[in-house]
Amino acid sequence: MPRSIDPPRDLWPQIEAQLGAAGAAAPRRRTAPLRWLAAAAMVGALAVGVWIGRDLMPLPGAAAEVAQQPPANPAGANPGGAAVNAAFVSDPRYARQRAELMGSVQAQLNAMPAPARAKVAASLSAIEAAKKDLESALGKDPSNALLQELLINTYQDEMRVLTDVHEAGNAGRGI
Amino acid sequence: MAPSKGQMQAQRQESRVDWEGALVQRAVAGDTRAFERLYREHSGRVYGLCLRMTKDAHLAEDCTQDTFINAWKALPNFETRSSLGTWLHRIAVNVSLGRRRKATPVLEAQGEDEEGELGGFALETPVEVAELEEAIGNLPDGARDALVLHALYGYSHEEAAQMLGIAPGTCKAQLHRARKLLKERLKLEVN
Amino acid sequence: MRTVTTLAVLALALAAGTLARAGDSKTFDREVSAEPHGVVEISNTAGEVQVSGWDRSDVSIHASLDDDVDRVEVTSSPGRTVIKVILPAHSWHGGEAHLRVQVPKDSELRVSTVSADTNITGVTGIQRLNAVSGNVTTDIAGADLELKTVSGDIKVKGRGLPAQLRITSVSGDVHLQNGGGSLEANTVSGTLVASLEGAKSVVARTTSGDMHLDAKLTRGASFEATTVSGDLEVRASADGGYAYEVSTFSGDITDCFGGQQAQKGYVGHSLSGSRGDGAGRMRLKTMSGDVQLCDRT
Numbered sequence: 001m002p003r004s005i006d007p008p009r010d011l012w013p014q015i016e017a018q019l020g021a022a023g024a025a026a027p028r029r030r031t032a033p034l035r036w037l038a039a040a041a042m043v044g045a046l047a048v049g050v051w052i053g054r055d056l057m058p059l060p061g062a063a064a065e066v067a068q069q070p071p072a073n074p075a076g077a078n079p080g081g082a083a084v085n086a087a088f089v090s091d092p093r094y095a096r097q098r099a100e101l102m103g104s105v106q107a108q109l110n111a112m113p114a115p116a117r118a119k120v121a122a123s124l125s126a127i128e129a130a131k132k133d134l135e136s137a138l139g140k141d142p143s144n145a146l147l148q149e150l151l152i153n154t155y156q157d158e159m160r161v162l163t164d165v166h167e168a169g170n171a172g173r174g175i
Numbered sequence: 176m177a178p179s180k181g182q183m184q185a186q187r188q189e190s191r192v193d194w195e196g197a198l199v200q201r202a203v204a205g206d207t208r209a210f211e212r213l214y215r216e217h218s219g220r221v222y223g224l225c226l227r228m229t230k231d232a233h234l235a236e237d238c239t240q241d242t243f244i245n246a247w248k249a250l251p252n253f254e255t256r257s258s259l260g261t262w263l264h265r266i267a268v269n270v271s272l273g274r275r276r277k278a279t280p281v282l283e284a285q286g287e288d289e290e291g292e293l294g295g296f297a298l299e300t301p302v303e304v305a306e307l308e309e310a311i312g313n314l315p316d317g318a319r320d321a322l323v324l325h326a327l328y329g330y331s332h333e334e335a336a337q338m339l340g341i342a343p344g345t346c347k348a349q350l351h352r353a354r355k356l357l358k359e360r361l362k363l364e365v366n
Numbered sequence: 367m368r369t370v371t372t373l374a375v376l377a378l379a380l381a382a383g384t385l386a387r388a389g390d391s392k393t394f395d396r397e398v399s400a401e402p403h404g405v406v407e408i409s410n411t412a413g414e415v416q417v418s419g420w421d422r423s424d425v426s427i428h429a430s431l432d433d434d435v436d437r438v439e440v441t442s443s444p445g446r447t448v449i450k451v452i453l454p455a456h457s458w459h460g461g462e463a464h465l466r467v468q469v470p471k472d473s474e475l476r477v478s479t480v481s482a483d484t485n486i487t488g489v490t491g492i493q494r495l496n497a498v499s500g501n502v503t504t505d506i507a508g509a510d511l512e513l514k515t516v517s518g519d520i521k522v523k524g525r526g527l528p529a530q531l532r533i534t535s536v537s538g539d540v541h542l543q544n545g546g547g548s549l550e551a552n553t554v555s556g557t558l559v560a561s562l563e564g565a566k567s568v569v570a571r572t573t574s575g576d577m578h579l580d581a582k583l584t585r586g587a588s589f590e591a592t593t594v595s596g597d598l599e600v601r602a603s604a605d606g607g608y609a610y611e612v613s614t615f616s617g618d619i620t621d622c623f624g625g626q627q628a629q630k631g632y633v634g635h636s637l638s639g640s641r642g643d644g645a646g647r648m649r650l651k652t653m654s655g656d657v658q659l660c661d662r663t
Contacts, residue, residue: 007236112517113334127573144634
């Protein structure tokens with residue numbers, strides 16, 4: 001069975017006429033990165049630079065709202081009472097590593113089959129949404145240790161995802 | 176040592192991609208002559224796909240035109256490392272599905288219509304192929320879509336499912352259904 | 367434009383499943399000696415990788431290759447067998463290779479694929495498996511497992527024997543049946559379903575994916591499950607019982623133990639208590655996901 005069947009008549013003249021209506025010059029290629037990349041680049045400058053297990057290091061620049069919030073985080077308070085305000089921490093090494101990974105991730109995503117790309121893009125969106133939700137919640141309760149831990153987990157997961165997608169470029173070519 | 180058959184084919188394919196990539200770049204810059212070259216190269220496969228999905232020659236012509244117009248608008252987003260043919264097919268599938276939904280429903284023919292024509296399109300082909308085309312044309316829409324994309328155009332289950340907007344499992348089930356119905360209709364015995 | 371084909375060829379191609387691939391494949395067969403506990407490495411881009419363990423000290427490879435595949439390269443050295451599917455340079459349409467490989471069952475198996483699905487049975491040695499979008503299905507029997515995918519789904523079937531299990535995916539679903547020992551499992555948006563026997567340590571994490579965890583814990587075990595917005599359902603029992611702390615910022619907490627109500631703080635809910643002697647430790651945390659904790663029946 002033939003895959004290719006010539007149309008019964010030449011359709012090009014009608015197509016060409018409508019290309020004129022669509023604009024003879026095709027629109028410029030979009031150069032803006034995915035929205036999440038742009039957001040991530042901004043966040044990269046404010047990134048958490050602390051890789052933690054349980055203990056949270058006190059960091060400078062605690063938000064002024066802390067003093068005005070009711071005390072006592074009921075959801076498992078950090079025994080030391082320390083708190084991390086992620087927005088005011090930056091670690092140049094973390095930021096550099098993240099920026100490098102982000103540069104390669106776009107290329108890896110483009111190389112993936114569309115169903116896989118869609119799934120990974122959904123995960124990256126989920127991470128972005130999680131960061132926003134956590135930061136928003138921390139804005140209301142900055143000393144909440146649960147939220148702080150979940151936010152830092154999310155940053156760690158983001159780094160893991162970026163690394164895994166970056167390394168996907170070497171997959172299938174030998175261990 | 177002479178290049179192997181595989182190496183020669185790879186070189187031909189590489190040249191083809193380079194040629195096609197150059198045309199895409201020119202078309203993105205607004206060169207409609209370059210886009211016409213791409214149209215001439217791919218219109219047969221796009222029309223063939225549209226025809227089998229819509230089962231109607233007029234709809235297939237509209238679908239082909241819309242596919243290339245949509246492709247022109249979206250061309251700046253096409254990654255030249257990918258297959259242009261596959262990309263055009265994805266657009267064609269979307270357009271066909273949309274056209275099919277809007278068009279007056281084509282009756283699911285159980286046999287030839289009154290004029291004895293083959294479900295809305297006729298090909299000047301040997302009888303055996305015509306019989307198979309008719310049988311495929313008489314399949315239910317979902318089964319026919321899966322069969323055409325997977326068995327005729329060689330897309331994987333995942334690719335075909337993604338094009339059709341269905342789960343890969345559903346696509347496999349539709350394919351199984353298509354084969355079963357075809358075998359019954361054509362009374363084939365296959366090991 | 368070629369239009370002529372016979373009905374028989376068409377029918378055969380239909381039965382084979384891919385009309386376009388009729389006559390487009392070649393085969394590859396090779397067998398090499400291998401040490402019973404050696405390393406076997408397999409890499410493939412697209413298609414399928416099926417591996418089964420056997421009692422022989424040989425690695426046997428049978429492959430069906432698309433015309434787009436250049437060759438299969440097999441190299442064998444003491445203690446190591448490497449099988450690689452080679453595509454032509456600058457290949458613009460990834461050819462598929464369907465590999466069937468039989469390996470000594472105690473081999474250390476390493477598989478790396480892009481979109482090829484991986485299916486492993488009867489291998490009792492260590493497994494290190496990577497896939498980008500291919501799905502991975504394997505069974506394990508007491509040896510360590512490290513399994514990573516980007517979007518491929520993961521299915522692991524164990525025998526409840528202790529081992530170190532590390533399973534991560536970005537967006538694939540993770541299903542672990544009858545794991546044991548130590549589990550570290552991560553997925554961002556996939557669903558995580560795990561059943562464990564004799565688990566000593568469990569660390570499970572998702573961002574938005576739901577988790578369904580069913581675990582029999584050893585005495586003094588540690589169990590931690592964290593998600594931002596996924597729902598978390600845990601059914602657990604433990605030798606010596608366990609102490610639990612459940613916290614959520616805006617999700618709901620329910621338990622099957624009756625009596626105790628979740629404490630509502632200024633922000634968030636928490637629930638803590640213990641089962642049995644409280645020898646083990648369980649921590650469940652979410653931001654907005656709901657949590658349910660019950661005994662394992």
